[in-house]
Amino acid sequence: MRKFIRENLVLIMGISLPLLLVLLFFLTSVLPKSLGTPPQYDLLFSVVRYDYQTATTPHFDFIVQDGVLKVRTGKTDNQNPTRYTRKLLVFNADNEAVREIPYDLVQISNMEEQSEIVLPETQQMTIDPSSRSPDGYSFEGPSHGGGGLMSELFFGGYRNQGYRIVKGKSAYNIPNNFNSAYVGELQFIGWILKRQE
Amino acid sequence: MSDRDEALHEIARLAKHYHLTLEDIRRAMAGPDMQKQSSGIIARLFSYIGGIFIFAGVGVFISMYWREFNSEARVIVTLGIGFAAYLLALACLNDKNYQRAATPLFLISAVLQPMGILVLLNEYSIGGDRRYGLLFMTAYMLLQHSLTFWAKQRTLLAFGTIFFGAMFFVTLFDIWGFRPNLTGAVMGISLLCLAYSLNQSRHSAISGFWYLVGSVMFLWALFDLLEDSVLEILYLGLAAFMIFLSTYVRSRAMLFVSTLAMLGYIGYFTAEHFANTVGWPISLVIIGIALFCLGSLAVRLNNKYIRQPV
Numbered sequence: 348m349r350k351f352i353r354e355n356l357v358l359i360m361g362i363s364l365p366l367l368l369v370l371l372f373f374l375t376s377v378l379p380k381s382l383g384t385p386p387q388y389d390l391l392f393s394v395v396r397y398d399y400q401t402a403t404t405p406h407f408d409f410i411v412q413d414g415v416l417k418v419r420t421g422k423t424d425n426q427n428p429t430r431y432t433r434k435l436l437v438f439n440a441d442n443e444a445v446r447e448i449p450y451d452l453v454q455i456s457n458m459e460e461q462s463e464i465v466l467p468e469t470q471q472m473t474i475d476p477s478s479r480s481p482d483g484y485s486f487e488g489p490s491h492g493g494g495g496l497m498s499e500l501f502f503g504g505y506r507n508q509g510y511r512i513v514k515g516k517s518a519y520n521i522p523n524n525f526n527s528a529y530v531g532e533l534q535f536i537g538w539i540l541k542r543q544e
Numbered sequence: 545m546s547d548r549d550e551a552l553h554e555i556a557r558l559a560k561h562y563h564l565t566l567e568d569i570r571r572a573m574a575g576p577d578m579q580k581q582s583s584g585i586i587a588r589l590f591s592y593i594g595g596i597f598i599f600a601g602v603g604v605f606i607s608m609y610w611r612e613f614n615s616e617a618r619v620i621v622t623l624g625i626g627f628a629a630y631l632l633a634l635a636c637l638n639d640k641n642y643q644r645a646a647t648p649l650f651l652i653s654a655v656l657q658p659m660g661i662l663v664l665l666n667e668y669s670i671g672g673d674r675r676y677g678l679l680f681m682t683a684y685m686l687l688q689h690s691l692t693f694w695a696k697q698r699t700l701l702a703f704g705t706i707f708f709g710a711m712f713f714v715t716l717f718d719i720w721g722f723r724p725n726l727t728g729a730v731m732g733i734s735l736l737c738l739a740y741s742l743n744q745s746r747h748s749a750i751s752g753f754w755y756l757v758g759s760v761m762f763l764w765a766l767f768d769l770l771e772d773s774v775l776e777i778l779y780l781g782l783a784a785f786m787i788f789l790s791t792y793v794r795s796r797a798m799l800f801v802s803t804l805a806m807l808g809y810i811g812y813f814t815a816e817h818f819a820n821t822v823g824w825p826i827s828l829v830i831i832g833i834a835l836f837c838l839g840s841l842a843v844r845l846n847n848k849y850i851r852q853p854v
Contacts, residue, residue, distance in 0.1 A: 361737030365713040368730050372720060 383517030473541035595648020615667035623660025629653040684713035732762025757799035791849035
C-alpha cells in the first residue's frame with residue numbers, strides 16, 4: 348500500500364484535491380447543520396407580488412400586535428391605483444419548504460382607509476415578531492460578506508446566499524422558487540409559536 | 545551524465561515500468577512487420593470512417609425528424625442509441641476482430657449519452673435549477689467511464705473519466721457558489737497532476753491536452769485572484785515557475801501556456817501603469833523585445849529539455 352502511494356503520489360494528489368475541497372465544504376457547512384438543533388418554529392413572511400389580474404387593492408401591510416397577525420391599510424390613492432399585492436408565506440425548516448397561506452383579498456379591498464383587521468386564516472396563530480426566535484434562530488437577508496475565514500476562502504467574502512434562518516454555524520436556506528412573479532424583498536413578519544388548528 | 549547514458553537510463557526505467565523483457569525490446573528493435581502494419585492502418589482507417597458514417601447518419605436522422613418526435617422518441621434516439629453504442633463498444637472490446645471499432649463507438653456514446661440525459665431531463669423534469677441536471681449527467685458519465693476504464697484500460701475512457709470528472713466538480717462547486725478562481729485553481733492543479741500521471745503511463749497520448757487545459761485554468765484563476773492586489777507582481781514569478789515546471793515535466797503545452805501567460809502579464813502591466821505616459825512608445829518597444837526574448841527562450845527550453853530525441 349505504501350509502495351503504491353509512493354509510486355502514484357501525484358495521481359492521488361490530482362484525484363484527492365477536489366475531494367478535499369468537497370470535504371472541507373462539508374465540514375464547514377453541512378456538518379454544523381446536521382449536528383445543530385433544527386428550528387422548532389416556522390417562519391412567517393410576506394413577499395410583494397405584481398398581479399395584473401387582481402382588482403386594484405388599497406396599500407396594505409402585515410403587522411403583529413399582541414401575537415396576532417393583522418392587516419393594516421394605508422391611504423388609498425385613486426390617482427395611482429396599485430396592482431401590487433402581498434403573499435403570505437410560511438417556511439417550514441423540517442422539510443425546508445415554503446407554503447402559501449391563501450387569504451381573501453376582497454375583504455381587504457372593502458376595508459376603510461387606515462384600518463386594521465385580523466385575517467380569519469391566521470387568527471388562531473400566535474406570532475412572535477422578535478428578530479430572534481425562542482430557540483435562538485434569526486432571520487438573515489442575502490449575505491454581503493463578513494462570513495469569516497471559510498467564507499472568505501470559498502466565496503471571496505461575498506456570497507449571495509439568499510434569505511435564510513441561522514443559529515451559529517447552522518443555516519437553513521429559504522427556497523426562492525415559491526413564486527417567480529414576486530418582486531421586491533422578502534419581508535420578515537415573525538415566528539409562529541402556535542399554529543392554526 | 546551524457547545523452548547516451550541518459551537515454552539508457554530512460555529505456556531501463558520504461559522497461560521496468562511496463563515489465564518489458566529483453567526479448568520484447570529485441571523484437572521491437574527489429575522493426576515492425578510492414579505488411580501487418582499497413583493492414584492495421586487500413587483496418588483502423590475503415591473503422592474510423594465507419595464510425596463517422598454511423599454518427600453522421602444518426603445525426604441527420606435525429607435533426608430531420610426532431611420536431612415530429614414525441615418525448616419518448618427523442619429520448620430513445622439520443623440516450624437509447626448512445627447507450628446501445630456503449631454496449632456495442634464493450635462487445636467489440638471482447639472480440640479481437642472488432643476491437644478497432646470500439647473507439648468510434650465509445651466516442652459516439654460519449655456524445656449521445658450526455659445529450660440524451662439532458663433531453664430526458666428537459667422533456668420530463670418539472671423545472672428547477674438546470675445545473676442539477678448537468679450534475680446528474682456528469683455524475684452518470686463519470687461513473688460509467690471510470691468503471692469501464694478500470695476494467696478495460698482504454699485511453700479514450702481515461703480521457704472521458706477526466707473530462708466528466710472535471711465537469712462534475714466544476715458544476716458542483718458552481719452550485720455551492722464557490723468563487724470561480726478557487727474552483728479554477730484547485731481544478732487546474734488537479735488536472736496538471738493527472739496530466740503528469742498520464743504522461744508516466746501508457747495513456748501519455750492525452751497528457752498534452754490536459755496539461756494545456758490544467759495550466760490555462762490554473763494561470764487564469766491565479767491571475768483573477770491576484771489582479772489588483774498588492775501581491776499581483778507575484779504572478780510574474782508564478783509564470784516563471786510554471787515555465788520551469790514545464791521543462792521538468794517535459795510538457796510543450798504547459799510551456800506554451802506559461803510563456804503566453806508571462807507575455808500577457810507583461811503586456812497588461814505596462815498597459816496598466818505606463819499607457820498614458822510619454823513612456824508608452826518605449827513600453828511597446830520593451831514588450832516587443834520581451835516577446836523576442838521569451839519566444840526564443842521558450843524555443844530553446846523546448847529543444848533542450850522537452851523535445852524527445854527521435
